Amino acid sequence: MPFDDLREYIARLEEEGEAVRIEDEVNWNLEVGAILRRAHEQRLPAPFFQKIKDYPAGYRMFGAALSTYRRQAIAFDLPADISAPDLQEEYLRRKRQPVKPVLVKGGPCKENIHTGSEVDLLEFPVPLLHDGDGGRFIGTAHLTISRDKDTGWINWGMYRHMLHDRNTVGIVAGPWTHFGMVHQQKHELKNKPMEVAIAIGVDPASSFCAAAAIPRGVSEPDVAGGLRGKPVEMVKCETVDLEVPATSEIVIEGEILPYELKEEGPMGEFTGYMVAHRRPKPVIHVKAVTHRDNPIMSLNCVGIPADDNVVASMSRGAECLEELRARGLPVTGCAVWIDTSNFVIVVAVKSPFPRVADDIAHIIWGSRAGHSTPYIIVVDDDVDPFNMTQVMHALVTKCHPGRGIVKVENTPVIPFAPFLSPQERDIQVGAKVYFDCTWPVEADPKTLPKRVSFAETYPPEVQEKALALWRKYGH
Ligand SMILES: Cc1cc2nc3c(=O)[nH]c(=O)nc-3n(C[C@H](O)[C@H](O)[C@H](O)COP(=O)(O)O)c2cc1C
Ligand SMILES: [Mn+2]
Incomplete structure (x- = not known):
């Protein structure tokens, strides 16, 4: 009720x-x-x-x-x-x-x-x-x-x-x-x-x-x-x-x-x-x-997260998800991390064409929900956008420090961002950035680095054996 x-x-x-x-x-x-x-x-x-x-x-x-x-x-x-x-x-x-x-x-x-x-x-x-x-x-x-x-x-x-x-x-x-x-x-x-x-x-x-x-x-x-x-x-x-x-x-x-x-x-x-x-x-x-x-x-007593601004974390992620889906983009998740003062939106996508991250970032910045987000991170659909550890791993391993980080300057911003200069705050114009952490879809899959992990590196029967052994030892 x-x-x-x-x-x-x-x-x-x-x-x-x-x-x-x-x-x-x-x-x-x-x-x-x-x-x-x-x-x-x-x-x-x-x-x-x-x-x-x-x-x-x-x-x-x-x-x-x-x-x-x-x-x-x-x-x-x-x-x-x-x-x-x-x-x-x-x-x-x-x-x-x-x-x-x-x-x-x-x-x-x-x-x-x-x-x-x-x-x-x-x-x-x-x-x-x-x-x-x-x-x-x-x-x-x-x-x-x-x-x-x-x-x-x-x-x-x-x-x-x-x-x-x-x-x-x-x-x-x-x-x-x-x-x-x-x-x-x-x-x-x-x-x-x-x-x-x-x-x-x-x-x-x-x-x-x-x-x-x-x-x-x-x-x-x-x-x-x-x-x-x-x-x-x-x-x-x-x-x-x-x-x-x-x-x-x-x-x-x-x-x-x-x-x-x-x-x-x-x-x-x-x-x-x-x-x-x-x-x-x-x-x-x-x-x-x-x-x-x-x-x-x-x-509320706002400051370091998390206060009722978590309402914005949940709803902004949801609204951006809806907006991106409405454009036909195969987005699998959209997270706004509550610990980041809602300054980061992470989007997981099954890339349908090269550089889809650029479209995603600009659609988000053009929407009411995502307008004031200074950092957008786009990851492949095998990453859980709500999992900060997974996203940080993707960021440092898949985002090219030159080509993968795309800045937009001279763009409207919210004046509260602590990193802005006093002048930028005054006129509410500054910069935003997106991080493309997706593998290039145009690349030959054979050339892409293979991930090394329990789930991806071992045949199922070996995995099962390893799991059974760990269970025997109480884990
Ligand atoms: C605790 C709290 C305090 C807020 N204070 C303000 C504020 O002082 N000024 C403001 O513009 N937005 C503030 N916001 C954000 C707005 O409420 C939010 O952007 C909301 O979507 C505005 O409604 P609108 O989209 O109908 O304009 C605050 C949000 C929370 C959770
Ligand atoms: Mn409204």
Whole structure:
């Protein structure tokens, strides 16, 4: 059965040993961040903080909801130990069967309604996550909801929100994101305000869709319904023309005025560095806040992998796989390694023609899911793209250090990459590279080096004998 809210999901994670209740009082000022950071880095259970300093009993915080494949599998009601490729295939299968949300009259998110001068975002335990952050961040695991009024396209994304004061927050959405595009093209350039809703603490399928690499024009709520096999129940906002999931823990409604900017950041980033400086960013003026009784503030403390950016690891790999298959390329797997801050995509292919790696790299860079990937590795189909050891072996043995490494310069990049120069970050132009680790298909097979391994070097009967001997000796 799909989870109807965050609370049901946390209860299931607790049963599976994937979440832990922290009963000791914790401070929103760095302590919550440190405990969560440790959990992300060590792959510890998701912490569910019960008592927050300075806040009333019942106001809780919950982090790392989807930061492992295991938790994602549980979120989709799949066996927790499903393999990464099977998880991708199931995601793609369900995504092909979208289910539109349904509008309901009311819901738990309306248990408390504050509008106008009653709005006070400091009512909630907003964390200072990293020492050096430019402020407390209220949006680090949430849905930022917006609409393209020309087409009706609803977009959910996860774009960070720094708290400025009791009724304004910032937003950082890259120009390559769907929010960034609609904000710039449909609002700012037309000098129009843009309505926004932020839903914090939602059911896991919806939360997944905010951070997943879902193509342009596709409404994330429809995909969330598909992933759940049941529509998401939505309620109308109080002050803006948008809908939010009825079971959201906290809802923030507001609008962005054209060209209004306020200093924002910095913040620890998903690359494991703090690269971007404090910069002027758009501001959301909050018109209303609604919340459940005893709300749960969901959060991430991004940095060295792995936090909820693992949602992007899984979905980007899946989306690229689908995109490459749609072009008729015999791709057998597509992996984004979670330990690489999603900077590496590995594609396994049965090469249909010489230099297919060049086509693969450019198709990935031309897609929403793969656009910002600085490193692409293409391997033959006998390599498991999820197996870092196998891929590194292929890289150092099959990729020619001259011909096999192909750089593209003067290309759009995301500004967070720590290796970029300050100037490159400013203009968001830099370089990307692909590594062709496939044998040339045009080569005479007899000229290709033969691999030396147990599975490939010995006749089956000798292998069987060796295995039997090892079994006898307990291995
Ligand atoms: C924890 C977390 C924080 C994120 N923060 C941001 C952010 O501040 N700005 C941004 O542009 N993308 C951020 N992302 C990535 C976007 O959520 C992701 O690119 C998503 O696909 C955007 O939705 P869209 O494709 O509909 O634009 C974050 C992702 C996660 C998991
Ligand atoms: Mn989108």
